[in-house]
Amino acid sequence: MSLGVGGVLSRVAELQEQLGLTPPPAAMPGSTSGDKFASALAKASGPGQGTSTASGPSGGDVVAAARKYLGTPYVFGGTDPKKGLDCSGLVQQVYEDLGVKLPRNSWQQATAGRPVASLGDAKPGDVLAFGSPVHHVAIYIGDNKMIAAPKPGDHVKVESVYEKPATIRRILDDVPAAAVQDMSSLRPAGLRGSVSGSGLAGVPYADLFLKAGAKHGVDPKLLAAVAKVESGYDPKAVSPAGARGMMQLMPGTAKGLGVDNPFDPEQAVDGAAKMLKGLLKEFKSMPLAIAAYNAGGGAVHKYGGIPPFSETQAYVPKVQRALAALGG
Structure with a gap:
């Protein structure tokens, strides 16, 4: 009492x-x-409005933390406020200041917390995600305004919500401080380790996608989408070029990823997750990472985008459609 x-x-x-x-x-x-x-x-x-230690940080705390970075230069791939931040770097830094860990990429942040139905239901501190696939995130501050790191040559600033967000996520929901500290309720939905409710129910090898996704910080739905397009989830598949297994790894690539047997589903999925993690970090774009998975990172760098190969040009949208079908 x-x-x-x-x-x-x-x-x-x-x-x-x-x-x-x-x-x-x-x-x-x-x-x-x-x-x-x-x-x-x-x-x-505390005042009993979600700002006390017992209730953990509130949406107002998120907005206050975000305002500290107003004027910080936009730097593509930036995660150091002293040098500059990009959109997802800003969101990650703000929540980290409050003791909440979020994934690095915007598309991953767009799966964190729980969904909010519409902008009319949004509260200060919610994360707004834009585009399909998601390419931009910002922090809602109320009154149709948000704090964002918009683009190269610009800086962190307050701006109007200029278009309908693709999704809105509530990271903090008046959860107890203990729940914030262990972060389990704030991990992206696809990384919580349970097939039920992950969007992968009924997908072959769903447990392996969840396990590898949690281990390497890659969306399990992306792994499942790649597996579907590469092999139709067939662990015995072999391509005319010699790519092997469910994730269609070439022998040399498999060896470099530490995969001894690409026909072993667990090893293959783990190797693919490791590979995609590196590609997402390198290109900071899901479509480019997907293209690099198919054509190689060198080709993506050479052409400054998705290579003009018919196979790769068709491959990227196939994976994106498979991902969308999984709710990703």
């Missing part, structure tokens, strides 16, 4: 009186020591 501040003060006074101590003048007009104690206790208790 909670006594409240007044009840606590009253109980303290009773105990002091029973022990023969001088009762604090908390209830007396003009008192000082009692007032100080009440003030300190009230500060410790």
Whole structure:
């Protein structure tokens, strides 16, 4: 049973009186020591609006943390506020300041927390994600405004929500501080380790996609989409070019990823997750990472985008459609 501040003060006074101590003048007009104690206790208790230690950080805390970075230069791939931030770097940094870990990429952040139905239902601190596939994220501050790191040559600033978000995610939902500390309720939905509710129910080898995704920080749905397009989830598949297994790894690529047997589904999925993690970090774009998985990173660099190979040009949208079908 909670006594409240007044009840606590009253109980303290009773105990002091029973022990023969001088009762604090908390209830007396003009008192000082009692007032100080009440003030300190009230500060410790918080205003009861989701800002107290017991309730963890609130959406207002998120907005306040984001405002600290206003004016920070936009730097593509930037994660250091002293040098510059990109859109997902800003969102990740703001939540990290509050003790909440979010994934690095915008498309991963667009699966964190829980969905919010519409902008009309959004609250300050929610993450707004734009594009399909997601290519931009921002922090909602209310009144149709958001804080974002918009583009090269610009800086972190407040701007209007210029288009309908593809998705809105509530990372903080008045969860207890303990839940924030262990982060389990804030991981991207696809990384929580349970097939049920992950969007992969009924997908072959779903448990392997979840396991490898959690291990390497890659969306399990992306792994499943690649497997579907590469082999139709067939662990014995062999391509005319010699790519092997469910994830269609070439022998040399498999060896470099530490995959001894690409026909072993668990090894293959783990190797593919490791590979995609590196490609996503290198290109900071899901379509380019998917293209590099098919054609190689060198080709993507050479052509400055998706290579003009008919196979790769068709491959990227196939994977994106498979990913969308999984809710990714």
